[in-house]
Amino acid sequence: MIRITRMSAAAAAVILSAALVSPAKAQYANAFSPAKLIHQAQTSVAIAGNGTVVIQVEVNADGSHKVTHIIRSTNPADNAAAIDIAKNSTYRPQHRGTTPVTGFYDFTIVFHGKSVASNGSMIVTGASVSIDKLIHSGKYSQAKAAVQQALASRPNDPTFNQQLATADYFLSDYPGAAAAFDKVSSISKPFMQVAAQSYAMAAVKLSPTDSTSAVNYAQKAVTLAPSGGTYYILGSAQSQAGNATAAIANLQKARSLALADPKTDLKSKVNIDSALVQAYIKANDNAAAQPIVSEIMQLDPGNTTVKRMLGNQYLATGNDASKAGKHEDALNDFLTATKQGDKDVAVTGYASAALEENDILGAQKTPAVPNDYLTKMKPYADQALAINPNDALANYAFGVAMAGAWITGGKNKDDFKRQALDALNKAKGEAQAQGNMSLAFNIDSFIKANIQK
Numbered sequence: 001m002i003r004i005t006r007m008s009a010a011a012a013a014v015i016l017s018a019a020l021v022s023p024a025k026a027q028y029a030n031a032f033s034p035a036k037l038i039h040q041a042q043t044s045v046a047i048a049g050n051g052t053v054v055i056q057v058e059v060n061a062d063g064s065h066k067v068t069h070i071i072r073s074t075n076p077a078d079n080a081a082a083i084d085i086a087k088n089s090t091y092r093p094q095h096r097g098t099t100p101v102t103g104f105y106d107f108t109i110v111f112h113g114k115s116v117a118s119n120g121s122m123i124v125t126g127a128s129v130s131i132d133k134l135i136h137s138g139k140y141s142q143a144k145a146a147v148q149q150a151l152a153s154r155p156n157d158p159t160f161n162q163q164l165a166t167a168d169y170f171l172s173d174y175p176g177a178a179a180a181f182d183k184v185s186s187i188s189k190p191f192m193q194v195a196a197q198s199y200a201m202a203a204v205k206l207s208p209t210d211s212t213s214a215v216n217y218a219q220k221a222v223t224l225a226p227s228g229g230t231y232y233i234l235g236s237a238q239s240q241a242g243n244a245t246a247a248i249a250n251l252q253k254a255r256s257l258a259l260a261d262p263k264t265d266l267k268s269k270v271n272i273d274s275a276l277v278q279a280y281i282k283a284n285d286n287a288a289a290q291p292i293v294s295e296i297m298q299l300d301p302g303n304t305t306v307k308r309m310l311g312n313q314y315l316a317t318g319n320d321a322s323k324a325g326k327h328e329d330a331l332n333d334f335l336t337a338t339k340q341g342d343k344d345v346a347v348t349g350y351a352s353a354a355l356e357e358n359d360i361l362g363a364q365k366t367p368a369v370p371n372d373y374l375t376k377m378k379p380y381a382d383q384a385l386a387i388n389p390n391d392a393l394a395n396y397a398f399g400v401a402m403a404g405a406w407i408t409g410g411k412n413k414d415d416f417k418r419q420a421l422d423a424l425n426k427a428k429g430e431a432q433a434q435g436n437m438s439l440a441f442n443i444d445s446f447i448k449a450n451i452q453k
Contacts, residue, residue, distance in 0.1 A: 050111055053075070056071050234250045248276065311340035334352040401420075403417075
């Protein structure tokens with residue numbers, strides 16, 4: 001048997017971009033931010049008892065205000081005290097981007113016995129107003145520095161933490177933004193969209209390295225803003241984490257929402273379909289994957305991602321079979337990979353098939369002869385080289401085939417040895433140039449063990 005170190009077929013990773021339906025940066029810069037309570041006043045009016053009163057307050061662009069009416073009240077006897085509080089409180093006006101405009105603030109006032117509870121709304125301080133202005137004017141680094149200073153004395157302040165998260169989001173520190181939003185028990189309405197996209201983009205960022213956090217953040221994004229985009233990110237994160245069943249369910253939701261939305265672009269449809277195919281493949285449900293593959297090819301006839309994805313799956317299956325000693329199964333998988341339509345996968349598939357034939361020859365009961373290597377192993381290496389003559393694995397496979405022919409009885413054929421060394425040295429050089437030092441080391445070891453010993 002010719003001694004080689006088995007090389008795993010190099011399966012190129014498929015990277016799926018996460019495109020959310022609406023860009024938060026543009027929307028945040030031009031969107032309305034509602035009127036906010038700056039200071040909740042006390043009241044000298046007698047409080048009747050338990051009750052909740054919701055009062056509408058009109059807040060003018062200059063910050064002046066007036067109470068318009070009571071929206072609802074669970075205890076009318078508390079209305080007078082509630083109106084007194086609303087009249088004497090102070091407010092920040094509604095803004096469109098950085099411009100203050102007249103708007104309304106629905107003030108919820110809760111009475112417990114003879115006392116007034118905080119209404120739970122975001123109360124804006126002078127510091128948070130200036131930070132908000134910095135964010136709206138695009139001065140995100142300055143805003144972050146200011147809010148970090150404010151948090152030094154008030155680390156659990158929900159407004160400051162949401163402003164820190166927003167600054168981090170616009171600075172493209174998505175995991176930082178998500179972590180800051182996690183410190184807030186209830187995200188305020190003005191920050192909802194930024195929070196959803198922070199969680200979504202954090203999931204995308206962390207998925208390759210921290211699948212648990214990625215899934216957690218993606219689930220929060222779906223909770224805040226269920227859409228084709230957020231379900232797509234959740235399903236992709238779950239697929240990366242190895243939970244193919246949950247991934248399929250969420251990617252099917254993403255696909256349904258995307259197809260139902262006339263604004264969904266072609267790229268988004270293809271990305272969602274590709275992720276769904278990948279999840280089906282991981283679940284070993286190739287039958288369910290095929291209709292989606294057909295849909296992708298109809299949407300994007302020139303698409304190569306799905307072809308590579310399918311090919312890579314067969315390469316991975318072949319590697320697993322080879323490691324288990326199921327060499328005939330591995331050979332079939334590698335050859336099936338070559339038929340999926342991706343050239344890079346085909347090169348790897350043919351080269352891997354050649355090396356698998358070497359294992360088959362080594363396992364057979366009768367000793368191999370030169371013709372075995374020339375007629376069984378070399379043709380697959382030739383097919384790989386025909387597609388890419390400079391591929392390291394293909395040259396390695398060809399070199400092993402010619403070395404096998406030389407070692408098993410063809411030592412009188414100097415041409416076999418020369419072709420083997422030429423191919424192996426070329427393979428070693430290509431592997432080194434690509435930074436694949438593991439393959440380069442294995443090639444060098446093969447030469448020393450089988451040809452230069």
